[in-house]
Amino acid sequence: MNDPVVEIRGLAKSYRRGGQIVPVLEALDLDIGAGDFIALMGPSGSGKSTLLNIIAGIDKPDRGTLRVNGTEIVRLREAELARWRAQHIGFIFQFYNLMPVLTAAENVELPLLLTPLGRGDRRRRAELALSMVGLADRMTHYPSELSGGQQQRVAIARAIITDPTLIVADEPTGDLDRVAAGEILDLMVRLNAEAGKTIIMVTHDQRAAERARSVVHLEKGMIRTETDAP
Amino acid sequence: MLLRLVIRNALRHKLRTVLTIVGLVVAVLAFGLLGTVVDAWYAGAEGASSTRLVTRNAVSLSFPLPITYREKIRRVDGVTAVSTANWFGGVYVSERNFFPQFAVAGETYFRLYPEYVVREDDMKAFLRDRKGAIVGRKLADTYGWKVGDIVPLRGTIYAGNWTFVVRGIYDGKDRKTDTSQFFFHWEYLNERVRQLFPRRADTVGVYVVGIDDPDRAAEISRTIDEQFRNSLAETLTETEKAFQLGFVSMTEAIVVAIRIVSYLVIFIIMAVMANTMAMSSRERSAEYATLKALGFGPGRVGALVFGESLAIALIGGAIGIAATFPVAARFGKAMGSLFPVFNVSEGTVLLQAACAVTVGVVAAIAPAIRAARVGIAEGLRAVG
Numbered sequence: 001m002n003d004p005v006v007e008i009r010g011l012a013k014s015y016r017r018g019g020q021i022v023p024v025l026e027a028l029d030l031d032i033g034a035g036d037f038i039a040l041m042g043p044s045g046s047g048k049s050t051l052l053n054i055i056a057g058i059d060k061p062d063r064g065t066l067r068v069n070g071t072e073i074v075r076l077r078e079a080e081l082a083r084w085r086a087q088h089i090g091f092i093f094q095f096y097n098l099m100p101v102l103t104a105a106e107n108v109e110l111p112l113l114l115t116p117l118g119r120g121d122r123r124r125r126a127e128l129a130l131s132m133v134g135l136a137d138r139m140t141h142y143p144s145e146l147s148g149g150q151q152q153r154v155a156i157a158r159a160i161i162t163d164p165t166l167i168v169a170d171e172p173t174g175d176l177d178r179v180a181a182g183e184i185l186d187l188m189v190r191l192n193a194e195a196g197k198t199i200i201m202v203t204h205d206q207r208a209a210e211r212a213r214s215v216v217h218l219e220k221g222m223i224r225t226e227t228d229a230p
Numbered sequence: 231m232l233l234r235l236v237i238r239n240a241l242r243h244k245l246r247t248v249l250t251i252v253g254l255v256v257a258v259l260a261f262g263l264l265g266t267v268v269d270a271w272y273a274g275a276e277g278a279s280s281t282r283l284v285t286r287n288a289v290s291l292s293f294p295l296p297i298t299y300r301e302k303i304r305r306v307d308g309v310t311a312v313s314t315a316n317w318f319g320g321v322y323v324s325e326r327n328f329f330p331q332f333a334v335a336g337e338t339y340f341r342l343y344p345e346y347v348v349r350e351d352d353m354k355a356f357l358r359d360r361k362g363a364i365v366g367r368k369l370a371d372t373y374g375w376k377v378g379d380i381v382p383l384r385g386t387i388y389a390g391n392w393t394f395v396v397r398g399i400y401d402g403k404d405r406k407t408d409t410s411q412f413f414f415h416w417e418y419l420n421e422r423v424r425q426l427f428p429r430r431a432d433t434v435g436v437y438v439v440g441i442d443d444p445d446r447a448a449e450i451s452r453t454i455d456e457q458f459r460n461s462l463a464e465t466l467t468e469t470e471k472a473f474q475l476g477f478v479s480m481t482e483a484i485v486v487a488i489r490i491v492s493y494l495v496i497f498i499i500m501a502v503m504a505n506t507m508a509m510s511s512r513e514r515s516a517e518y519a520t521l522k523a524l525g526f527g528p529g530r531v532g533a534l535v536f537g538e539s540l541a542i543a544l545i546g547g548a549i550g551i552a553a554t555f556p557v558a559a560r561f562g563k564a565m566g567s568l569f570p571v572f573n574v575s576e577g578t579v580l581l582q583a584a585c586a587v588t589v590g591v592v593a594a595i596a597p598a599i600r601a602a603r604v605g606i607a608e609g610l611r612a613v614g
Contacts, residue, residue, distance in 0.1 A: 058523050058606035079527055086525025093610065097520040101238035106231060111524050113231060158524075 005165060005198050006032035006055055011064035013050055013221075024050045025061070026221040037192040037199045039209035042218035048202045049170055051218065055200060056168045057085045069165045086114045090159030090197075092169035092188075096151040098143040098158075104130060105139040108157045115162070129157035133187060149180030156187055160197070167191070169201040173208050185211045232530075236537035239510070247542060250506045254546025254589065255553060257499035258582050262554035263561060264492035265578040270562075271485055273571035275474035277406050280444035281310075282342060284473040285437040285454055288464040294433035295463050297420075302457055303437055308450045311440035313338035314416055316433075320383030320392060322373070328568070329369055331383065331412040333419035340364070340413075342440045345403040352377065352398025360418050362397035366409030368570065370399045381412075388423060410570035439467070496585045503593035507539050511597035518601045519609020528602035535601045539594030540587070547586025551579055 011028040014021050024047040032038055040048040053059035054066060057073050066074050069088060076084055091097075098107045108126040117125070130136055133153040143151050152172060159167050169188065173181035189211055191197045201212060209215045217224040241247055269276075285303060287293035297314070304312045318331035336357055340346055348356070348364055355377075356362040365375060375381065375396050383392045394414050402409045416434065424431035441450050451467035458465045468476075478485070511518075518531050554574050562572030 053607050056523070058610075082522065082525050082527045084525075085523065089523075091520075091523050093520070097516065097523075097610070099235065099517060099520075101242055102231075102235060106234070109231060110521075114525050 003034055004031040005034040005036075005069055006030070006200075007065075007067040008055075009065045011051075011054065011061050011066060013047070013054065013059070013061045024221050025054075028064070028221070028223060030216065030223060032198065032200065034198055035192070035196050037189070037211075037213040038201065039212035039215045040200065040202045040218060041204070041206075041209050041215055042224075046218040047221040048218045052168050052170055052200060052202045055166070056089050056091065057081045083114075086111060087162065088165040090162065090164040090167040092152070092155050092159050092167065092172045094171035094174040096143070096148075096155045096175075098151055098154055100143050103140050103142055104135060104146065104154045104157075107143070107154055108161055111158060111162050125161055126157070129161045130154070132160070133157045147180065148176050149183055152176060152180070152184050153187065156184070156191070160191065160195070165198065167197050167199045169199060171202055171204065173203065173205060181205070181208065232534065233537070236534055236541055239514075239534070240538045240541045243510070246506060246509075250503060250542055251546040251549070253499050253502050254543060254586065255550040257495045257589075258547050258550025258586055259553050259557060260495045261492045261585055262551065262574060262578050262582045263558055264488050264495075265581060266554070266558050266561075266572060266574050267569070268485055268488055268492075269575050269578060270569035270572045271478055271481070272475075273406065273408065273569070275471050275478060277345070277408065277571070278469070278471035278474050279345075280447070280469065280471070281441055282470040283439040283441060283447060283451055283454070283467050284470050285439055285465045285467040286435070286473070288455070288466040291435070293463065294430070294435060295437065295465065297432045297434055299437065299458065299463075299465070300434075303439055303454055306450060306453050306457070308441050308443060308446050309439055309454075310442050311338050311342055313342050313438045313440075314434035314436070315339065315438060316416060316419060316435040317387070318383070318385070318412075318414075318419070319387040320385050322381065322383055327373070329372075329410055329412055330570075331414070333416040334413050335416050336413075339438065340400075342438050345407045346400040347403055348398045348400045356397035359395055359397055360415060360421075361393065361395050363394040363412060363414040364398045364400055365396055365413070366411050366570075367399055367401050368409040369412060370396070372410075375399075388419065388427075390422070390426065392422075405573050406571055408570040436473075438470075496589065500589045500592055503539065503543065503589050504596065506542070507535065507593050507597040508600075510538065511535055511601050514601070515604050515609045518604045519606045522604065522606050523610065531604070532598040532602035535598035536591065536594045539597075540590040543586045543590025543593070547583060547589075550586070551582050554579075554582065 008028055008030040011025055013025040014023040028051065040052060042048045050059060054061050055068065061074060065072060071084065073081065073084060099110065105123065105126045108129050109122045112122040112125060127139060130139055133156050135150060135153055135157065138146060138150060146154065172188070173184055176184060185208055188199055192199050203209050214228045287295050300312050300314065303309060313335045316333040318333055320331050340348060340353065356364050363381060377396055377398060379396045381394045381396060383394065385392055400409065420431055439454065441447060447469050454467045455465050521531055558572060558574045562569055565572065
């Protein structure tokens with residue numbers, strides 16, 4: 001493994017449901033190297049999405065440490081965490097989470113509004129990112145005018161536009177048909193192999209997991225196995 | 231681009247936004263119209279001059295004063311001119327045609343009221359003709375009167391049929407000037423009264439007193455009233471503004487009611503708008519969560535809601551303000567001489583704008599806080 005970009009030690013998280021405390025993650029240790037493409041798998045309630053959210057800085061653990069690219073993010077306050085996410089994390093969601101009132105280019109440009117870049121630079125980068133995902137001809141299209149696969153490609157362009165340290169993908173193919181899912185996975189593999197992006201992907205889909213470099217199986221909040229994908 | 235996002239979000243549910251804007255237009259328009267009604271109520275006091283005093287009978291306005299007081303008042307130090315005015319209360323054709331009619335001491339009266347602009351030739355013709363009348367432009371336009379027309383009035387306070395000849399039409403010096411009045415010679419009135427009701431002859435309703443220094447108004451008023459203390463007709467002298475406000479105070483309750491209603495209208499639209507924004511905010515939880523995940527802080531997310539609310543409020547407010555002018559013009563016309571001066575003031579427009587902004591801001595407070603506080607993980611689960 002390359003130098004770890006994500007170092008997790010003793011991570012624990014529980015939720016309160018109906019007056020009961022339900023443990024989701026228990027004393028979890030995990031290292032993810034720079035340039036890795038990890039698939040997090042496991043049954044529903046195994047804690048994979050919670051782990052992904054904590055790594056991405058959108059949820060907080062109850063205990064444990066989490067260093068991403070050398071930053072102990074658990075200790076960051078909300079505003080610092082927001083800035084940190086803007087710089088270091090690219091998100092790909094199951095349902096794309098695009099702004100329906102913005103065009104593809106505007107959606108991709110959105111994270112750049114938090115940078116000092118001017119309007120022209122932002123637009124040029126958005127066009128480049130959309131070209132990289134094969135949507136150069138769909139810049140002015142609204143999400144409702146795009147297929148699911150195309151929307152997810154816009155979301156990928158949005159995820160990579162700030163050149164983040166880490167790309168986190170929560171069931172990126174979960175809402176797509178087989179062909180579109182294959183295209184999205186091809187794109188993610190390319191991002192990992194050619195652009196060296198570190199990707200953590202939560203999936204239920206064995207075929208999707210097989211495209212990753214390694215697979216981490218979670219069960220009842222603990223890592224059951226870590227295997228290299230075939 | 232955030233502005234684009236705000237505007238497009240505002241127009242996302244077109245029907246809902248249009249209905250909210252229509253509500254705002256109606257509310258801002260109603261607020262402006264009611265504010266203009268209140269302004270019209272105070273128009274007489276607003277148009278009052280600081281160099282004019284009004285002397286009336288201390289008992290009540292309905293009791294006259296002897297004409298002999300005129301010379302005594304004129305001799306008071308600081309008084310520059312004295313004129314007289316009697317409320318006539320005549321009926322033109324039918325009771326519905328109400329307009330104020332005053333029998334005045336012609337020459338001095340118009341000298342004391344330079345805001346009533348009369349052509350020199352018309353003034354000369356008026357002064358030459360005992361039955362002559364000077365009428366306001368608005369009044370002349372209402373009844374189609376022209377110079378030379380004969381106007382019959384049926385007396386109520388001064389019974390009998392009276393005829394006048396329009397000798398001039400006065401214009402207002404500015405928009406605040408009341409041009410719905412009818413003036414004729416006190417001498418003509420007094421002549422007929424002397425024949426018909428000799429005991430009521432040689433009396434006037436009020437004296438209009440011109441003074442040289444507004445700062446001495448209180449002192450001159452006291453001096454005038456002092457002269458007639460312990461007489462059969464004691465006087466009460468006050469500034470013209472105080473005199474006019476005395477009329478307004480009789481109807482103060484109506485003015486207060488109008489003001490309350492106007493603010494209630496704004497409060498209601500505020501609640502409607504807050505509901506619209508709350509619905510929008512709830513529907514967009516996932517989008518706000520996405521923005522927060524991408525690194526947008528709670529302040530920026532809250533600002534998007536505020537921006538959207540303000541955009542809707544400003545559009546509604548602007549249309550409402552723009553609509554106030556033609557609607558007020560028609561309303562003022564329909565009210566005839568009830569509101570002789572019915573203009574939308576700058577103050578009313580500013581208040582309308584302030585109300586629209588307040589509605590936009592207040593309506594967005596709760597939804598903006600909700601959007602700013604949306605948990606990212608929870609918000610993202612709201613998708614699909």
